[in-house]
Amino acid sequence: MADTTLTKTAEPTGRASGQPPAGPRSRPARSPMASPRSFVWTRWIFLAVLTVFVLVPIYVMISSSLKPLQDVSGEFRWIPSGLTVRPYFDIWETVPLARYFVNSLIVAGAATVFSVIVAVFAAYGVSRYRFRGKRVFTVTVLSTQMFPGILFLLPLFLIYVNIGNATGIALFGSRGGLILTYLTFSLPFSIWMLIGYFESVPRELDEAATVDGCGPLGALFRVVVPAATPGIVAVGVYSFMTAWGEVLFASVMTNDTTRTLSIGLQSYATQNDVYWNQVMAASLVVSVPVVAGFLLLQRYLVAGLTAGSVK
Amino acid sequence: MTATAARRPAASGPGAGAAGAGRPSPGPAGARRRPRIPARLRKIGLPYLLLLPALLLELLVHLVPMVIGIWMAFKEITQFYIANWGDAPWAGLDNFALAVDFNAPVGEALLRSFFTTCLFTVLSVGLCWCVGTAAAIFMQDNFRGRGILRALFLTPYALPVYAAVITWAFMFQRDYGLVNHVLTDQLGLTGERPFWLIGDNAFVALLTVSVWKGWPFAFLIVMAGLQNIPKELYEAAAIDGAGVWQQIRRITLPSLAPVNQVLILVLFLWTFNDFNTPFVLFGDSAPESADLISIHIYQSSFVTWNFGSGSAMSALLLLFLLVVTAAYLLVTSRGRKSSDG
Numbered sequence: 001m002a003d004t005t006l007t008k009t010a011e012p013t014g015r016a017s018g019q020p021p022a023g024p025r026s027r028p029a030r031s032p033m034a035s036p037r038s039f040v041w042t043r044w045i046f047l048a049v050l051t052v053f054v055l056v057p058i059y060v061m062i063s064s065s066l067k068p069l070q071d072v073s074g075e076f077r078w079i080p081s082g083l084t085v086r087p088y089f090d091i092w093e094t095v096p097l098a099r100y101f102v103n104s105l106i107v108a109g110a111a112t113v114f115s116v117i118v119a120v121f122a123a124y125g126v127s128r129y130r131f132r133g134k135r136v137f138t139v140t141v142l143s144t145q146m147f148p149g150i151l152f153l154l155p156l157f158l159i160y161v162n163i164g165n166a167t168g169i170a171l172f173g174s175r176g177g178l179i180l181t182y183l184t185f186s187l188p189f190s191i192w193m194l195i196g197y198f199e200s201v202p203r204e205l206d207e208a209a210t211v212d213g214c215g216p217l218g219a220l221f222r223v224v225v226p227a228a229t230p231g232i233v234a235v236g237v238y239s240f241m242t243a244w245g246e247v248l249f250a251s252v253m254t255n256d257t258t259r260t261l262s263i264g265l266q267s268y269a270t271q272n273d274v275y276w277n278q279v280m281a282a283s284l285v286v287s288v289p290v291v292a293g294f295l296l297l298q299r300y301l302v303a304g305l306t307a308g309s310v311k
Numbered sequence: 312m313t314a315t316a317a318r319r320p321a322a323s324g325p326g327a328g329a330a331g332a333g334r335p336s337p338g339p340a341g342a343r344r345r346p347r348i349p350a351r352l353r354k355i356g357l358p359y360l361l362l363l364p365a366l367l368l369e370l371l372v373h374l375v376p377m378v379i380g381i382w383m384a385f386k387e388i389t390q391f392y393i394a395n396w397g398d399a400p401w402a403g404l405d406n407f408a409l410a411v412d413f414n415a416p417v418g419e420a421l422l423r424s425f426f427t428t429c430l431f432t433v434l435s436v437g438l439c440w441c442v443g444t445a446a447a448i449f450m451q452d453n454f455r456g457r458g459i460l461r462a463l464f465l466t467p468y469a470l471p472v473y474a475a476v477i478t479w480a481f482m483f484q485r486d487y488g489l490v491n492h493v494l495t496d497q498l499g500l501t502g503e504r505p506f507w508l509i510g511d512n513a514f515v516a517l518l519t520v521s522v523w524k525g526w527p528f529a530f531l532i533v534m535a536g537l538q539n540i541p542k543e544l545y546e547a548a549a550i551d552g553a554g555v556w557q558q559i560r561r562i563t564l565p566s567l568a569p570v571n572q573v574l575i576l577v578l579f580l581w582t583f584n585d586f587n588t589p590f591v592l593f594g595d596s597a598p599e600s601a602d603l604i605s606i607h608i609y610q611s612s613f614v615t616w617n618f619g620s621g622s623a624m625s626a627l628l629l630l631f632l633l634v635v636t637a638a639y640l641l642v643t644s645r646g647r648k649s650s651d652g
Binding site for chain 1: 368584
């Protein structure tokens with residue numbers, strides 16, 4: 001079910017899919033008319049330059065992570081003088097990377113789960129019901145995207161400290177506080193995108209489900225959520241990426257035991273000697289989970305954005 | 312109470328449900344379920360209940376702190392009052408006066424940081440949008456390797472900010488970096504190795520990193536927007552003899568207007584408030600040429616413990632963003648209406 005929806009929405013035009021396998025020279029043009037040479041040339045030059053621009057840092061990251069130390073502490077070399085995997089073992093010793101990694105996994109994972117659940121409920125409420133204050137709600141939630149983080153960083157910090165003093169719930173310096181903070185960061189975008197996605201699920205489906213005796217929540221979980229899986233996956237990916245990459249709040253709200261990767265990774269650079277091969281290896285290691293997840297699921301994100309951006 | 316009856320207000324609005332009989336008649340299915348909560352309350356309450364978690368969280372993490380932040384801007388909060396900040400003396404408008412006194416060092420630095428941020432934002436958003444849109448349009452057709460290229464182009468966006476920025480910081484190192492190796496050793500463009508992370512060049516470095524990291528988002532959104540343009544438009548245009556360039560100018564770009572309206576606004580807000588990129592690239596002390604406003608406020612409040620004036624600067628920043636956003640939405644919405652009519 002989810003798969004068919006996906007291919008339908010994710011395939012941009014379907015122009016190419018119905019045609020016999022095309023050779024490299026008989027590409028289908030963007031229009032029935034053949035593309036003029038100027039267009040073809042501009043396109044290839046542009047895409048080639050852009051590919052180089054995108055690729056160079058990625059190449060530097062990968063190649064430097066496999067270089068011996070003398071290659072990264074002298075003049076830059078495109079081709080390593082030798083390949084070694086030592087940096088990948090050393091990174092765990094230089095700084096407590098494993099602890100940062102686990103902290104990031106816990107924080108980003110929990111923030112994602114809660115954020116998606118909260119967003120699903122809110123988006124369902126907005127897309128399926130008419131009620132007073134609906135517009136105020138959506139505008140308010142979306143406008144929080146505009147607030148400079150720096151404005152509510154300190155007050156939030158003080159609120160967490162005071163909640164901790166008053167109730168004993170340690171929010172400041174704990175993973176819980178960070179989870180709570182991060183889950184709201186992705187909420188506005190998640191709700192907005194899911195509203196668009198839920199709108200694209202025909203109402204007749206959940207009406208049919210309610211006739212069959214499901215309550216509103218039954219209709220949500222048995223009909224709307226399965227039909228909107230691509231959108232929900234996309235929102236989950238987005239939430240995870242947001243929490244995994246956040247720097248500002250992590251810099252203030254964590255302590256030594258709860259430090260996440262975004263701050264932990266910088267501790268390589270504050271050592272007396274910067275071992276750039278280790279820094280690159282560590283960057284690569286912490287990027288793999290999100291990049292792999294994102295690239296595997298990016299088609300859902302495109303499909304979800306397509307559904308969301310119609311509105 | 313049946314679920315069917317509970318669904319009805321969705322179509323008729325809450326008023327209709329409340330105006331009905333005291334006990335709503337059972338729905339057609341007639342099954343009795345969950346008699347615990349009065350039916351009318353459930354009908355009206357359910358949407359609010361669904362929104363409640365989101366609303367509470369936004370209140371706790373965004374809205375209440377923001378109000379407190381603005382309130383703090385009128386207080387004289389320094390490290391002496393951080394434990395019991397309620398007791399800090401009122402500062403009136405002193406914090407604001409300090410921030411906008413452009414003849415004094417504090418105000419002058421803030422103003423310079425503000426202009427730097429404006430220039431940076433305009434350049435970064437413009438480049439991100441142009442590159443992203445061009446790439447999306449050029450990749451509208453299917454060609455061999457398009458999937459791989461798309462994945463590659465999205466990788467900078469998927470990378471965690473700190474990993475991407477640290478890589479760039481390595482490339483910009485004066486002695487070990489790739490940039491100077493190419494410019495000085497391989498191309499011979501500069502006699503002496505320039506510094507990139509301090510001094511005036513830092514602005515260029517920051518802009519490069521920001522565009523590298525930011526353009527794939529524009530690419531992603533425009534790509535999604537392109538899928539909603541009906542194919543028939545292109546076919547009709549082709550029959551009328553319009554070339555590819557004309558189709559892009561007359562169909563593709565105008566059709567993207569609603570997407571662009573949101574995209575440019577979001578890019579603007581993110582770039583203007585960007586803290587992560589300069590913070591990871593330069594650490595605690597950004598060079599003057601790349602002293603973005605978020606970093607500037609962070610330094611002038613967290614580093615010097617002067618939270619009152621930091622809050623005042625943040626409040627001014629919020630005010631500025633509100634005004635720009637409102638003006639932007641007003642202008643672009645009017646523009647779209649008049650071009651539609």
